[in-house]
Amino acid sequence: MTNPRPIYLDYHATTPVDGAVLDAMLPFFSDRFGNAASRQYRYGWDAQAAVDTGRSAVAALIGADAKDIVFTSGATEANNLALKGLAEVSGPGRNHFVTIATEHKSVLDTCKRLERDGCRTTVLPVNGDGSIDLEQLRASVTGQTVAVSVMAANNEIGVLAPLREIAEIAHAKGALVHSDAVQAAGKVPFDVNALSVDLASLTAHKLYGPKGVGALYVRRKNPRVTLAPLFDGGGHERGMRSGTLNVPGIVGFGAAALLAREQMPGEAARLTQLRDRLLAGLKKHVSDLVVNGCLEARLPGNLNVSFPGVDGEALLVSLCEDVAVSSGAACTAADPSHVLKALGRKTDLALASLRFGLGRWTTAEEVDAAIAHVATAVNRLRAMTPV
Amino acid sequence: MIYSAAVIARVRDPKYAGWLPRDAPDVGTGEAGTLDSGTMARIQIRVEESTRRIDQAVFKVFGCSAAIASASLVTERLRGAPVDRVREIDALTVVAELALPPERASVAALAVTAARHAVEDWERKHDRNL
Numbered sequence: 001m002t003n004p005r006p007i008y009l010d011y012h013a014t015t016p017v018d019g020a021v022l023d024a025m026l027p028f029f030s031d032r033f034g035n036a037a038s039r040q041y042r043y044g045w046d047a048q049a050a051v052d053t054g055r056s057a058v059a060a061l062i063g064a065d066a067k068d069i070v071f072t073s074g075a076t077e078a079n080n081l082a083l084k085g086l087a088e089v090s091g092p093g094r095n096h097f098v099t100i101a102t103e104h105k106s107v108l109d110t111c112k113r114l115e116r117d118g119c120r121t122t123v124l125p126v127n128g129d130g131s132i133d134l135e136q137l138r139a140s141v142t143g144q145t146v147a148v149s150v151m152a153a154n155n156e157i158g159v160l161a162p163l164r165e166i167a168e169i170a171h172a173k174g175a176l177v178h179s180d181a182v183q184a185a186g187k188v189p190f191d192v193n194a195l196s197v198d199l200a201s202l203t204a205h206k207l208y209g210p211k212g213v214g215a216l217y218v219r220r221k222n223p224r225v226t227l228a229p230l231f232d233g234g235g236h237e238r239g240m241r242s243g244t245l246n247v248p249g250i251v252g253f254g255a256a257a258l259l260a261r262e263q264m265p266g267e268a269a270r271l272t273q274l275r276d277r278l279l280a281g282l283k284k285h286v287s288d289l290v291v292n293g294c295l296e297a298r299l300p301g302n303l304n305v306s307f308p309g310v311d312g313e314a315l316l317v318s319l320c321e322d323v324a325v326s327s328g329a330a331c332t333a334a335d336p337s338h339v340l341k342a343l344g345r346k347t348d349l350a351l352a353s354l355r356f357g358l359g360r361w362t363t364a365e366e367v368d369a370a371i372a373h374v375a376t377a378v379n380r381l382r383a384m385t386p387v
Numbered sequence: 388m389i390y391s392a393a394v395i396a397r398v399r400d401p402k403y404a405g406w407l408p409r410d411a412p413d414v415g416t417g418e419a420g421t422l423d424s425g426t427m428a429r430i431q432i433r434v435e436e437s438t439r440r441i442d443q444a445v446f447k448v449f450g451c452s453a454a455i456a457s458a459s460l461v462t463e464r465l466r467g468a469p470v471d472r473v474r475e476i477d478a479l480t481v482v483a484e485l486a487l488p489p490e491r492a493s494v495a496a497l498a499v500t501a502a503r504h505a506v507e508d509w510e511r512k513h514d515r516n517l
Contacts, residue, residue, distance in 0.1 A: 311425070311449065311451055313451045314398060314451050314454075314455055317390060317395060317399075318398050318399055321395065348425070380401070380404075384401065384447055384448055385422075385447065385449045386427055386428070386429035
């Protein structure tokens with residue numbers, strides 16, 4: 001029997017907008033439509049007040065000051081702004097960036113662009129469980145390093161980075177720390193001051209807010225970080241991001257951040273239980289599965305598993321009407337995951353992997369049904385192999 | 388990759404996936420492709436000697452959805468077909484019926500080749516037994 005809608009277990013790709021978030025946003029599409037930069041009349045003041053509220057809520061989620069938040073169109077733009085913006089203003093003798101092989105493409109490809117523009121970049125390998133070799137990092141950061149960019153939580157394998165230790169290593173050489181925190185923010189504690197992070201990229205749609213709005217946290221004190229903008233224009237967002245503010249999006253981002261902050265402790269515990277239930281069920285019903293990434297320092301709602309002896313594409317098609325999962329980042333699904341390749345997985349195994357992302361509306365019943373669907377599909381495909 | 392409903396249905400419910408005893412005198416087995424290359428199809432037929440019709444056809448396959456659906460569709464066409472007309476099944480027909488993307492035509496050809504090898508295997512056994 002076919003489900004009317006597949007069970008959604010791809011919350012790392014995107015999340016539905018929470019009903020409360022949508023309710024908060026709706027007036028700003030129509031009645032309260034003002035431009036936040038219109039200072040002459042009440043429409044603009046109203047929009048500006050709404051942006052301020054959203055900015056404060058987003059800042060509070062990461063322990064930042066509201067003035068440190070620069071709104072963008074999303075995390076890809078925020079990552080570009082952070083790295084390219086730093087490269088452009090970095091002084092003579094500093095033109096080196098350090099990142100890791102499991103970063104999102106919006107960081108890795110930005111680093112490639114910086115190389116073409118004359119910077120040096122070091123892309124560090126990771127250990128087999130996705131963790132970072134801090135000694136290798138220490139050896140890579142020099143007095144020429146502008147910034148170290150390491151994501152707070154990996155979008156495919158959910159592995160959390162030891163940002164506090166990374167920051168100590170970077171700061172000791174005068175380098176800044178940027179973190180793509182889109183998967184971590186709102187899911188696990190992420191406090192820019194506790195972690196000594198200087199720049200952090202966020203996006204609303206990973207935490208039950210709308211698509212098309214994100215933010216870059218840019219530290220203003222200790223140290224004061226300055227960036228060149230990507231766009232020239234009206235000088236919005238402290239001159240770092242020109243363009244009319246997406247008021248409904250920012251209102252939604254703020255409402256989503258507020259909800260995520262309130263719900264984080266309980267939700268993290270609930271999702272950890274569900275994730276453990278998912279893994280136990282899969283292990284019970286499918287032999288020889290391989291868990292990708294260490295399970296200890298990991299996002300609560302993430303599981304990434306490879307199934308040897310199965311064609312990955314056939315597995316996804318087998319599941320497509322029952323369970324919405326992916327074999328990697330939504331942006332790179334056609335190729336073997338560069339993250340799993342960085343962990344040392346061979347191409348076949350990297351392709352035969354599923355990324356499960358559990359979220360706010362995932363239930364135990366859905367997890368149990370997903371286990372049954374995945375086990376049936378994997379075992380059917382294996383039984384079909386002509387050996 | 389977005390596949391047709393015809394492909395998805397066959398991947399989700401591969402009706403004639405299975406095997407027949409390879410050594411049986413009325414069974415022909417054909418293979419094409421290799422596991423190492425990422426796609427391998429095996430098709431087996433059981434032929435009723437008096438009518439020279441295929442009364443059973445089954446497949447095993449390793450590969451992508453297009454490979455599974457192609458092997459499945461070929462076994463559907465083989466069932467009940469005169470063994471002498473198997474050569475009329477061609478890859479282009481399989482590609483068209485499954486609405487496969489052109490770059491997957493090669494896996495449809497593997498299923499067709501496996502079917503032809505199955506007939507040749509049966510004919511060898513049959514000729515030996517005459």
